[in-house]
Amino acid sequence: MEKRINIVSFNVPYPPNYGGIIDVYYKLKALHLMGVRTILHCFEYERPPAPELEALCEKVYYYKRKTGILKNLSLLPYNVCGRKDPQLLENLLKNNYPILFEALHTCYYIDHPALKDRMKIYRESNIEHDYYRHLAKATPEIIRKTFLYIEAWKYKRYEKVLTHADHMLVVSTADTDYLQKQYPEVTVEYMPSFHANDHIRIQPGQSDFILYHGKLSVVENEQAALFLIKNVFNKLKHTCIIAGMDPSKRIIEAAAHYPHIQIEANPSQERMEYLITHAQVQLLITFQDTGLKLKLLNSLFAGRHTIVNSLMLTGTGLDSLCVIADSPEEMIRACNEQMALPMTAELISSREKILNTTYSNQKQAERLYALI
Template sequence: MKHNRILVVVGYFPYPCHFGGAIDVYGRIEALNKLGYIVDMVCSCKAMPLDEDFTAMQLITENIYITERNNRVTDLIFSQPLQAQSRKSLKKVKLEKVYDFVILESESTAPILENETLKVSKIALRVHNDESKYFFQLGNSSSNIFKKLYYYLDALKFRRFSKRVFDKADRLWFISKDEYNVFAEQEQWAQKSFHLPSASVQLPAQQKLGGRNVLFIGSLFMPNNINAIKWYLDNVHSKLINDFPDYSFVVVGSTGDVKEEDVLSMLSGYSNVEVHFNVPDLAPFYAEAALFVNPMQFGTGVKLKSLNAINNGLPLVSTHVGSEGVGLIDKEMFLKADSPHDFYAAIVRIFSAKPEANAAMVKKAQDFLNNNDYLTLLKKETDDLIKQA
């Protein structure tokens, strides 16, 4: 029996969309709305969302349930990853509706499956990353010994935990084409694996592409992003200052649990750097930038910051880590650079090119990324899931 109702379970409140994962979640809920589904949402949050943010999500959902997320040192002794253990309150939220299927936004929301009030026919898991590899990479990028140990510990726990959640799910929606190819080759998951690209919340934009502003947008509480910023500043930034007096590096991001003064302290020794925290609208920063850089050295899966930059009309210079899992063609759709020399040279190439040439590269990348009709793909998946119910 079709109820035309879907439950989306998220490990954070997805609005405002300050980072790539939130954009993907928000865009999917918005798309489900357009397809005629009633969407309820459960969020596991460390703090209550602001009233205006809650109101914004109510425009595309019917019922919103907020559960408390608690990180406790004692939770490290459990076999579940801390990311899931800290969201165990998902087991207790009282759900009153019957759902065609539930969408788990990553394995960390799997505790909802132990909720006795959850009435659902099918389970779809959004695979944002290979979590075990992702947390191992976070461990590599962190300079804090205690955080490093925590990341490595969760990486080991996710090896088993992710497999159990994969087995329970009726559909695995991979955001990364590369990770989809890996898991789809494994017999037990081949029939349930599907590559579902990132949802976009806007149409591709065009920018004037003038000036010398180099932009980076990312979560400033994530160690791999902080590592990327420091790598860029230590290896590329000073040479650009010497060669282009009007150059500046603009960093924009959400801080999460990190104090703004700690980020400012880290960047205090560098000139020609602007920092903006927790801004409600990213559009002005895209509009004033000449290009976007993603100098990430550690990470797995699709880096949505790169896709969002292209969709917002900026040329992309990225390491292979920052551009993997999508299929962008180097020198045609973006510029790949892994060494300091190549990264500097790629930025200079964009600075030196005519705006029309840079815009043509962006347009080719946008056409490639938007080749798939997201609504059509999502409708096919939801229809197939409901038929199986």
């Protein structure tokens, strides 16, 4: 029996090079391989339409995300208000297939009376009010900080719209626990993020550099990069590379004092793949325990030794695959220790068994297929 689904994406999911967009793209790819025919609805925001998506979808619709100061005057979260488009509702009503709403940003129509009898699935990527509150705490600019605190309050208020979902698919066990308690009338399931890794790509042996990577324009990642430069990397003798999209002036200036700390801005996918697979150590930290950090999954599937702080692991079940270090002193000691340890075939095999059990794209796609 042929299966079809509508997927509403908060942005154009190609190229799959950051956060939740990675989850959307590789979900599309996995469903396509299972023969599911997807009608994709995506909002354009700083990314053009992508012809590459047509190979994975039966139909692709594009909508302009609306921005501007007037969107802040609504009680709706800014990122929800800007994704209100009557054409989206009209296109959803052209069929009666299940609708998967990617992130709370896309849920403007989830409670619309015209969709009352449709199967509606919410794909969680963060507990948004927690996420925005953490961003606000990390942001130094007062206007931006105020906006983020207001957005956190709006998301806390708006989250109740999820009572109109039939199912929630959640990226971490911690978030699953929260949503099950908040919405006992909705079916809430843990379903880890889809990702770029179909198999283990870890290189045996060792190299001479340490890597931190992420979308560096995001406040959370900027905060982590600055912390590492000022408290960890500056005290190491090894080459330390910070790589990612749009590093801020603050990151570049902080690293400029240390010849062994290198910033790689906007590396190509090929270059990022090289860095991840050839780094001897990937040091990944976060200051907020929301969602699932996809860069952690990529590091474990493709990289050698991974050092993280405890918050990076919240709700992942990946503790046994990482070295945990929470203070600068622990991170420095762990880096020096792991730089001296070659990656062996035995270590690669044990990591593969765990990752293929819980984080297989195919297994998650089979669960989603059964649901729709």
